[in-house]
Amino acid sequence: MPRREHAVVVGGSLAGLLSARVLLDHFEQVTLLERDTFPDEPVSRPGVAQGRHLHVLWDHGRGLINGLLPGVEAAMLAQGAPDLRLPADFLWLTSGGWRRRFDTARMLTFSRGLLDWAVRKELFARPRLAVRTGVEVTGLTGSSGDETVTGVRYRERGDASRTEERMPADLVVDATGRGSHAPEWLAELGRPLPRETKIDPLLGYASRYYAIPSGFDPGWKALYIQAGPPRARRTGGLFPQEGGRWICSLSGAGGDYPPTDEEGYLEYARGLRDPVLYEAIKDAEPLTPVVSFRRTAGHRRHYERIRSWPEGFAAIGDSVCAFNPIYGQGITVAAASALELGRMLREDRTTRWFQKRVKRAGAGAWLISTGEDRRYAETQGPPVPPHTRVINAYVDLAVRAANVDPESCADMLDVLGLAKPPTSLFRPASLARVIAARTKPPVDRPWSTEHASR
Template sequence: MAGLLATRVLARHFTMVTLIERDRLSDRAEHRKGVPQGQHFHILLKRGERALTQLFPDLGTALVAGGATVVDIGADMQIYQFGGFKIRCPTGADLLFLSRPFLEWHVRSRVLSAGNVTTRQEHEVTGLVTTEDRGRVTGVTLARADRAGPLETLAADLVVDASDRGSQTPAWLEAFGYPKPPETTVTVDIGYTSRVYRRTPRDLPGTKAAYALPKPPGERRFGALFPMEGDRWIAELGGWLGEHAPAHEQGFLEFARSLPSPEIARALPRLEPLSDFAVHRFPANRRRHYERTDRFPERYLVVGDAMCSFNPVYGQGMTVSALEAQALDGCLSGPNGMDLRGLAPRFFEEAARAIDPAWLLTTSEDLRHPGAGGARPMTLRLLNWYTGCVFRAAARDAEVLRAFLEVMGLVRRPVSLLRPRIVARALAGGLR
């Protein structure tokens, strides 16, 4: 998704953009090999929906018309978190529930309709081409995905790595004499199993979606039953630190019965399966801090999972990719315009501002699990103590719930939870 969104932005500013894709792209909304997580649940947070609407003004309307479900998290969604259910009330904090192939197809069709965008499908980038002094990237070398045929060179004024968490950029930088970017990793050993079912209005009485999250340290399992287009559910069960759901009927249902709330387990046996089980593993959150690099080649950028990959349980990845695209657009539209000198540090600084809140929210929650690997400074312990108060208060206090959901939707920064009125209500409700 990050590559498509970057392509959309670049097409506004350059005469020709080439999108290099290792898969053969379909003209339908269907799963593809290069996106293994595409078979699992996807949501678009409120901030992400706004960002995509700026890039594609008609996209939101088209997604809803095609069957995506708008869910007010407070009014329409049953959330069990930190040992209790969130209070049910209208919040205006909407999520858009849909499948990854459905969203990607809508975005891709709009991106590729631009007259100045071309694709090289079933190809992979094998390396960078630079000036003799290694100071500027001037293109890439390409190979067919099946490695048949010779390498070829594609010249470019700007190259953007939108690959994935296995990005080769750190190795290429080191080979050219640049330092690798500093990395922060929080290991989680998340594993989850998903299955698609037929959806009817009777399946989850009184709610449009159900989400059950554990209360660490004693609990590590989660479950979700979320709507998708085509009158379908996607059920996803999994957990942290090896608590992975089985990919067979009996084990899947038994795992659901072990969740800290019973709603998903009650619904699943009545649903009609429409797919096989799909399994995904996610070892660690990983952030490459390109904003901290002292030296970096000109005319080269990194976006998406190649820069930062998040625990997918929190549903932030697509929204952050959209915010990075906004940051890129801002850099290319700003006072320096199309002067590409110094673009990389400007962009990485702006992208870091978009990543920081999501990274803090994700990793601070993951590090509640004692077996998760990562630094735990005193500030993190204080943060988790206070957010625990927020979680408990949000089970009873609608104002605290709204403030919390604004932060989780990336509409407000986490510091907004320190407003005096919210602090008072969070402590009053959370310390009972």
């Protein structure tokens, strides 16, 4: 195996942090380059575009994070991150009706600032990791003929007049997110621009924090009111977070964006498929202004198709594939992709092989998010394949089965949490449960804990 002295990670996103963790197992030195600065406290930072919106971690993702950084979950729980039973602690209106409150799985809810802080706290304590902030990478360096990437060019952020410097590396990992300049960097090395696929449901978010009212105990801890496409475009989530507060995130597809003014925000919440979320927040104390986010299109760069992909360079996370964040799967995909990076190094594979594995790691999340996004007539992107409508029709039946049958619910949560591929819903046992559940009556609104089943 080649000697591995130095790896560079460009971008302090979660995918970048987890990549750095994996690289420490294989390189004598790892350097993390980030444009912004990292706060010392568990708060949001400007470089994380979705930092002030709703974040969750499914069971499978928790297991992956714990395997990479065993102290992260304990640190988050110590800070008060709620550990919820799923869906027993939820009042959940799915696209197919109310979901019975089975005790099937668990979900960690938290602010993004808390997760990133906990990851940095454990990661940055490890030796052989150098962290440089306020640094802007401007390009890649290559060997003779540019067959291999040999490092990066960089400068201090905000000083375009300063001479670029060079940092040699045996491996460069791009984790700069949706706004990655990797296509331009590769073009400078003579590589073709990657083909890109974009599916945009014209979805926008608006979120704010509320204090949980003293003595508030309706029998649920979290609310999730999903859209009912194609007509009902609005979704609302009200989840507890550390610090005894709620985060309320409202979203709408097809250009039905939630407003950011006080009156408009509450009125939008009243227009969800059920008024229970509005009733919970209308008299609650707001802790922050309403903040919006609309850069939610599904976006995939097909790096795996570039046959002349240079050795010594890899792209990961949203730099490769960004999903509509409403499904809460990006953290899990980032962790799974980081593990594939470790596999590449253990097995001495090529970086082009890694790009194929990154695509596979995000395939389930891409299929789920784009399949749902294409239900709206306003969605922009490639034509909807005929088989997508057939699949969506079956998924509707599977959702209704998950509402009333505990085993079907477990099947569905495994898929949503990426523990199993979406194709698992078509296996004979799952198919039989979906068919059997068609005769069961739908669930009335399950107000209290007496509806929770174990």
